[in-house]
Amino acid sequence: MSPLDAAQPDPRLTTDSERNETQMNPTAQAVPETAVSPEPTPAARSRIEPIYVLEGVTKSYRMQGRTLTPLTGVDISIMPGEFATIQGPTGGGKSTLLQLLGALDRPSSGVLRLDGIDLAAARDGVLTRMRAAQIGFVFQSFNLIPTLTANENVNVALEGRGMTASTRTERVAEALAKVGLADRGGHRPSELSGGQQQRVAIARAIVAGPKVLLADEPTGNLDESMRDEILELLEGLNREGLTIVAVTHDSAVAKRAHRRLRLDGGRLHEVRR
Numbered sequence: 001m002s003p004l005d006a007a008q009p010d011p012r013l014t015t016d017s018e019r020n021e022t023q024m025n026p027t028a029q030a031v032p033e034t035a036v037s038p039e040p041t042p043a044a045r046s047r048i049e050p051i052y053v054l055e056g057v058t059k060s061y062r063m064q065g066r067t068l069t070p071l072t073g074v075d076i077s078i079m080p081g082e083f084a085t086i087q088g089p090t091g092g093g094k095s096t097l098l099q100l101l102g103a104l105d106r107p108s109s110g111v112l113r114l115d116g117i118d119l120a121a122a123r124d125g126v127l128t129r130m131r132a133a134q135i136g137f138v139f140q141s142f143n144l145i146p147t148l149t150a151n152e153n154v155n156v157a158l159e160g161r162g163m164t165a166s167t168r169t170e171r172v173a174e175a176l177a178k179v180g181l182a183d184r185g186g187h188r189p190s191e192l193s194g195g196q197q198q199r200v201a202i203a204r205a206i207v208a209g210p211k212v213l214l215a216d217e218p219t220g221n222l223d224e225s226m227r228d229e230i231l232e233l234l235e236g237l238n239r240e241g242l243t244i245v246a247v248t249h250d251s252a253v254a255k256r257a258h259r260r261l262r263l264d265g266g267r268l269h270e271v272r273r
């Protein structure tokens, strides 16, 4: 079974309230729309819940006596299986929004639900478990540990999950195979190209079977051909049902997404094609 096939929250990582939430709202665990075959009926479609719901999300930072508010009221729903990009001016709050979506920080006000759970109101432990069970992250600078091999870098994401060493080894091998690096597990980042390093980072992000991949400029450090390779990889993962939200300055990336969003003046707008 691939890690993406196992994209259900690990019951050992979920709280009672999360389990109740799942029982009360089974559609929150629905198979992503893009992975359903044949096409769901309109009635079935209406039962698929958004993976993210944001209502009036604001975020302020207090710095040296000044208050800065990069997000002034973000409203959006993202459905399971979507591939969305967020563009916008430098300093416009894109990374801030991605941090909120990734449960790395909380909104100052508003509602931000991931899979039915309001992250704005959740305790720290719930945010930690949501991050571990539901979310994978990819960054522009790959953020691999230089002294570790590709296998070891991917393995880091499975620490603390109560898996046996052999299960972890199997999962790591599956994830590296999925990103096309089955034969590079023993290589350190310095022995890999930029595109290959980003593939390792993507393997690390998907190895635990998240529902959502959040990417901050995933192709920002890559040349055009490597960018296209990474985009094809992300598109393939998305076709298998992974929801992807990527911040990007690159219109070529945004053009490949189902949904283009623009963050401007602290609010998120749909970009018409």
Ligand SMILES: Nc1ncnc2c1ncn2[C@@H]1O[C@H](COP(=O)(O)OP(=O)(O)OP(=O)(O)O)[C@@H](O)[C@H]1O
Pocket (backbone or CB within 6 Å): 061, 062, 063, 068, 070, 088, 089, 090, 091, 092, 093, 094, 095, 096, 097
């Ligand atoms: N932890 C923080 N503390 C204080 N201010 C912050 C913090 N994080 C971000 N900011 C400020 O919030 C604003 C939005 O920053 P953010 O990094 O979200 O923008 P961005 O759209 O991702 O920018 P870029 O495209 O340049 O990466 C900036 O003015 C930034 O200085």
